[in-house]
Amino acid sequence: MTDPRIAFKAGRCFRRENTNFVDADPTKGAIVLQNGEDGLLHFTWKDRSTNNVVEDLILFPGEATLVKVDQSAWGRTYVLKFSSSNQRHFFWMQDADSSRDAEFVSNVNRLLTDPQMVPIWSAPGASTEPHASQSVPGMPGVQATPEQLAQMQQILASFAAQGGAQQPEISLVDILTPANLTPLFSSHPELVQALFPYLPPDLPTPPNEDTLRQIISSPQFRGAVRNFDQALRTGLLGGLVRGLGLPEEAGTGVEAFLRAIQDQARQEGSQDGGDRMDTD
Template sequence: MSIPNAEILLAFKAGRAFRREGSSIIEPSPTKGAIYLTNGVEDGLLHFIWRNRVTNDIEEDLILFPFDASFVKVSQSPSGRVYVLKFSSSNQRHFFWMQDASSARDAEFAENVNGLLQDPEYDMRWSDPSASAAGPQASTSTTAQPAESSSTAESTSGFQATPEQLATLSQMLTSMSGRRGAPSATPDLSLIDILTPANLTPLFNSHPELIPALFPHLPPDLPVPPSAEALQRIIHSPQFRAAVANFDQALRTGMLGGLVRTLGLPEEAGAGVGPFLRAIQEQADRERENSMDTD
């Protein structure tokens, strides 16, 4: 099974670790890697995948059933960043160590892994992306919006955007990057602070051709037909904020390199919010230059 043909539920950087022969000592391997939890397209089952980030090869692909596995910190590890995937139905043990530069989100990743291992429909819980950004200046919204309850913010679903939906987002951000006063592509910005009603409404007003382009990507169970008014209601909804937060979190894992290539962006654009926004800006600049050359 290839990762691009699966629904990626969760991804984060992690290397493998191995038990030293004849001892209980766990030794981390220096090889750069990533853990993916996916829903297989062909079998519909939950897969726990380890991919080598140097060769891009999938070196482990484990099919997991609900309540059969858990992802637990190895308390004896000196670094405190080694985890073991263990099974209740067998003596299998697979050891991994977290490779994010900071350990601040280790427990968060482990909690979401365990949630998915218990229930593939688990609504993953994330801390507020804007709160994790550097400094209070990360909040750029100038229009007061209805306060979102903590329970709503915590119950956002896993990132499930398709390439088509990402292409739409790319088109929107490209248009925004061409507007005077558009947010600069700095690493501490959050997409939650960029894709706000205050920013999107002027964008739709100045580029009405974007509105019908978004209709195919609206939820199929809308109570009203797709329209500019329905789109306004959506961008003000907690569900839209949750979807943006999930995409923001997925970008922050640095694991979307393969997916953003489908937008014509370089793989490094999937390494974080800042690189993604810079790549969108560069794409917009190239499109403007090409347009000027053909005038």
């Protein structure tokens, strides 16, 4: 499977035999939509306690929709309906905050209509344009140098100091901004060459700093970062972060991901023998 396009907490519901009633299963789960290696859209349901995929539905554009069950007394039950059959899959929202239910469902239906569309999130910086590259959010295979990790650590530490305990939950969108990333390209020119193989193939060559600046300022990049941020919040990206040289625990949440980057920077710095210093 490729990187998730959208993921959110949801459990399954099952219809009572010979009735129109459905009962919620308490198992903690998540709905994940992602484009598979077969080039098709996969609608999967994962058990969050085991991280195992329990259901994997391959869907073609326009084949299914996720709609709210109006008859549900609780109000947070949804059904995946198919246009070509009477097949039904019922789910219930498990996030404690119900304010984003409609947003998640809307994005699911956008992808069910066109798997190449970028989900639209309510926060600033989201994109309504087609996804430019599936490889941008995770950039698997990129091995950061100790200097790059240390500088990212400084950025994260500065952000944490500004945020404090009373600030809203940390978001990657607030960290991976042009203001924070641009100095990395200037102070570490080798980063430009390292990132270019993971960017869209139709970019101008040879790679240069100006091109990367345009990318990180684009709606597509901001949308990709937000997608990755949302996927991290499901706690299901343990396998993906291993490709970044991070422990599997780093995929269990945004804060865990950021802490893992900081720990990696400290470890790399100690392995240098203490004779290397940041001069930025």
